[in-house]
Amino acid sequence: MTVTEIHSAQQFSQTVLQESKLVVVDYFATWCPPCKASKPFFHKLSNSDAYRNDVVFCSVDVDELNEVAAQQGITAMPTFKVYQDGKVISTIVGADLYQVESLLMSKLGKSSRVLTDEDHKQMRGSPLKNVIMLLVLFGILWLGVRWVFGLFK
Numbered sequence: 001m002t003v004t005e006i007h008s009a010q011q012f013s014q015t016v017l018q019e020s021k022l023v024v025v026d027y028f029a030t031w032c033p034p035c036k037a038s039k040p041f042f043h044k045l046s047n048s049d050a051y052r053n054d055v056v057f058c059s060v061d062v063d064e065l066n067e068v069a070a071q072q073g074i075t076a077m078p079t080f081k082v083y084q085d086g087k088v089i090s091t092i093v094g095a096d097l098y099q100v101e102s103l104l105m106s107k108l109g110k111s112s113r114v115l116t117d118e119d120h121k122q123m124r125g126s127p128l129k130n131v132i133m134l135l136v137l138f139g140i141l142w143l144g145v146r147w148v149f150g151l152f153k
Contacts, residue, residue, distance in 0.1 A: 003046045004058045012060065012068050017086040019056055022107060024100060026059040027069055027079040035078045038095035045101060048114040055104060082107075 003026070006012045016023050026042050028035035046057035062069040062077060072081060072088075080100050082090040084107075092099050101113060 002057075003043055004056065006058050006060045006065065006068070009065065009068055012065065015056065015058055016083055019083070020085060021054060021056050022104065023056045023058060023083040024104070025072075025081045025083065026057075027062050027072070027074045027077060027081065028059060029062050029077045032077045034095040038078055038097055041097045045097065045104075045114055050110055050112070050114050051104060051108075054108050 004015055006015060006025075016025055024042075024045075026035075026038075028039070042057065042059070045051055046055075051057075060068060062074055073091075076093050078093075078095055080092040080097070081088050082092075082100070082103055089107075090103050092103075104110065105113070
């Protein structure tokens with residue numbers, strides 16, 4: 001099964017809230033790097049034989065459907081919500097599809113994973129890259145504060 005893109009509140013209600021199967025919704029933003037990084041793994045889960053018949057996979061662009069995102073309490077992207085019979089049974093904030101799959105495995109009684117350890121490592125990113133990104137962000141923030149308060153001499 002492919003990922004169903006939700007484009008209206010009515011479609012959200014029909015596809016997510018009125019579905020009896022488990023539904024996993026990826027709340028994302030097109031400008032969000034972690035959202036882009038997790039997308040291929042979300043599609044890998046949706047296309048796998050393990051979940052094809054038991055789980056509906058959907059995506060909601062929070063900028064396109066900001067009212068739906070607000071109603072669902074989305075404050076960070078990506079956020080994955082798992083629904084059963086129209087009710088949220090789990091919320092996972094961040095690009096942790098390994099955790100999403102763990103929940104699906106538990107709910108469906110599956111014992112083997114679709115996502116590999118290598119997939120998990122790719123989703124987390126390299127520790128060195130993460131440290132460098134934090135240092136760059138800290139540097140930008142530090143320079144911005146100095147500029148705002150006129151501390152450059």
